[in-house]
Amino acid sequence: MQELHALAQAIGLQRIWWDVDGREHVISDASLRAIAAALGYPAETAAQTTASLARVEFEDAEPPAMLVTEVGSETHLPKALANAEITLPDGSAKRLDTASWTLPPIDTPGYYPVSVNGHAFTLAVAPRSCPTLASLGKERIWGPAVQIPALRGKRAHPFGNFAELAEAVDLFAGKGADALAINPVHALFAGYGRDFSPYSPSSRLYLNGAMGDPALVGLPPLPDDPQGDGPLIDWEEALPRRLEQLRATFAGLDEPTRARIARDNAAQGEGLIRQAIYDAIDVRLRAEGAAGWQQWPPELRDPDGEAVAAFARDNAAEVEFHLFTQWLARESLALVQHRARTAGMAVGLLADLAVGVHTGGADAWSMGDVLLQGLTIGAPPDPLGPLGQNWMLTGFSPRGLARSGYAPWIATIRAALSTAGALRIDHAFGLARLWVVPEGQPSSAGAYLHYPFADLVRLVTLEAHLAGALIVAEDLGTMPHGFGPAITGHGMLGMRVLWFERAADDGFIGAADYDPQAVAMTGTHDTATVAGWWSGRDLQWAQQLSRLPDGTTMEQAEARRAWDRGLLWASLTHDSAVRPRPEDTAPVVQAALRHIGSTPCDLAIVPLEDLLAEPEQPNLPGTIAEHPNWRRRLDAPLSQLLDDPATADRVSTLDEARKAGATP
Known part of the structure; x- marks a missing residue:
């Protein structure tokens, strides 16, 4: 099995991984073989494995289509390019030691055609950092997060489109959103x-x-x-x-x-x-x-x-x-x-980049082996999801990206930024590794596949620089080693969601303790709304769909929620007011907006559902037809809803909290 394990390492498959509780997991040899074969490296027999290892070695010796570097840095040439020999007086040839050959630093970010030893390639030179709010001359801005189809306008339509989005932009710009x-x-x-x-x-x-x-x-x-x-x-x-x-x-x-x-x-x-x-x-x-x-x-x-x-x-x-x-x-x-x-608006639209594409869709049809074939992506089993997740999506092939000179990745980022001032990268851990599953197999048969993280991050940084846009990297969950420092070092914003910002004693951290280089949020499309959490609406859904944790009764879940309500209320108000009853959600929503608005985070994003104090969330992960995912609509046109005095007061609370901590 030694050769199989060597092959797995050579093609970026992680044979041993650790879950959120620190437990070690070892990927079976059967899974390694199945995934390697899907990646184009058969390993059913010893002969196949040997041949696949030889193929990897040959591919790694090929000259690259693109080298990715940063401004002000020398770029080391790979062995495939740094080869030279000298002809001696007696006519014999001697290979020169070119291990230290480099390209000189370049100070201007961009894409540069280069030719070395007759091989043409592109040198991508990224800036050290993405644009930041400070570089835009702003600080502590805010905005809502909207589900476009949920919006209503003055005219009757079965779902909202970009016309209703345009109206939302006008309305929120007038209320101080950036x-x-x-x-x-x-x-x-x-x-x-x-x-x-x-x-x-x-x-x-x-x-x-x-x-x-x-x-x-x-x-x-x-x-x-x-x-x-x-x-x-x-x-x-x-x-x-x-x-x-x-x-x-x-x-x-x-x-x-x-x-x-x-x-x-x-x-x-x-x-x-x-x-x-x-x-x-x-x-x-x-x-x-x-x-x-x-x-x-x-x-x-x-x-x-x-x-x-x-x-x-x-x-x-x-x-x-x-x-x-x-x-x-x-x-x-x-x-x-x-x-x-x-x-x-300083930013305008903050677009969202999905982590992958449908296996039967246009990208999978047109891109060929630049995308993973015979594999889908998802998440490994964990305590909250013992069966793991299979999203039935495909993503880029690491070697396919390298062969293409990263052209599809650059095009994807560029397309998203062409009509937006910022971009959120969904499941940004996928820049470093993705859980891949052989087609037709359960998530437990998968393994982590590693990606050229440094190159992908630098290319995002370069494209953000060229577009003058902010980048938000969704970093919720178990973080790969080195991910956090790399993201923050390149000026990207992480995500800090109210429900996940807990202290060592399980309480909720104070507003002042949030990471400034992040987006502060009351929730996401996948989490309970503030009103839904406080009232226990999410627990009702869990009970109805048999999704309570194993061994937990509804009474136990409600008792734990009652305790957590006390922890949240203490953090939101510093024990200065009597805790509202579960059905009295309005003061809790108001306090949560003030709390998120008071954080030192560069950006505060609040789901529209929280500004409207709605109890229902747009999406319930792990469901398809059991919950009306992506189907809910607002009760009335957005202009009417924002004119409601209670809603207007909530928006003002958030806006004032943001402005209160800004530099005069």
Whole structure:
């Protein structure tokens, strides 16, 4: 087994890992073989393992497509580039010792073409730090986090889109917010109402076409659509209907507008055309029962094949329609960000980058072995989830990224920052390692796969510098070794969520003890709202769905919550007021907003649900149909809700707490 373990180490598989309680876990040889094979390194027999080790050695000796460094630093050349020999007078050749050969420091961040020994590659030079609030001339700013589909505007629609987001930007800018965090707006499956989670996209390079709004870009508005305009979004009805409404808009475009769209789209390159072709094929074949490109006819599974080119030619109008929806979404979102900055927001939109993509989606179809094939990503078993998690997503292949010169990763970050002033990287630990699971296997059959962390972090830093944007790295959970110092050292903001900021005695830490280089939050889309936690609504859901911890009764859970309420209230108020009853949530929400607003954190983000004192959360992790994930809508248009005196008072509390600690 020694060769198998050596192979695992060579390809970045972590054979031994430790959970949050410090317990050691050893990955089985069977799992190592299955994952290695999926990565392209068969190891079922000793001969295969030996051959795979030889292949890894050969690949590691290949000249790189990109070297990543930082400003002011010499860059050591890898052995594949630093090879030279001298011809002596007698005609013999002698290899020179080039182990210390370096490229000189460069002081300006950017991408530089380089040629060494006849090999051309790119040198990426990152700054030492991402932009910071101080570099933007701001401090202690705040903003809400909104689920765009939940928003309502003046007109009846079954879900909110970028028009309602534009209104939200205007409203919150007027109340002192400098940022507005949004759910991921990556491309989903066009017109398909089942895979609607924003964290399970078809592509992270392109946008959800259903979010575009014609009126924002000067086209006739979408028709009023009161059908399904209820408290929960019926995605299965709403998305196909929205696709048909957009088809009607497209059919009514005049020639000058079509020419403008074509010019704008031309700047996006061939990737956009490939996305439109994918959507055109997917819409056609889903109607025939094919769920994802793996179920397409074999000749259509190759994006570079003649069959795909023939489909695009034969269905040119359909491809043009999907190019239009991408243009509409891109232009709409860009206008929202422009409005945010024009209204005085220092940051504007804080976009969200999902950790991976759907295995049957456009990125998985078009990127080939740059993405993991035959593997999905998730989380290992732990005390809170004994079975682990399999998110049924795929992500980048570490070696595929290196072969491509990191081009897909750079494009992904650049796409997200093209219409935003900041970016949150979901499950940012994935920059260092991801839990990968052989397709069709339980999460327990997985292992950690390591990524070129230093390179990926530097490239994010470079792209943030070029875009002038902030970076938020979601760092909740068991942190890989060295992750925290690397992230903070590059000027990225961590996340500090009220529920997880506990002291050694299990109490909640004081506001002054929060990390300044972080985002302070009352909660996330995956946690209970303040009102929901205080009232025990999350416990009710846990009991209803049989999700209480093993061996814990509802009475025991409620008793523990009663104790925790005392700890929270003491931290929020310093024992200066009588603790409210569980059903009296309003003063607790107010105190939590003041608490988060008073932290020294650069940025405070509060879910809109907490500003509205709502008891229900947008998403309950680990559920699909059992809880209405990503389906809840606001009770009324946002403008009406923010005019409510209680809500207005909560927003003012947060704004005043932020300003109170700022430098005059």
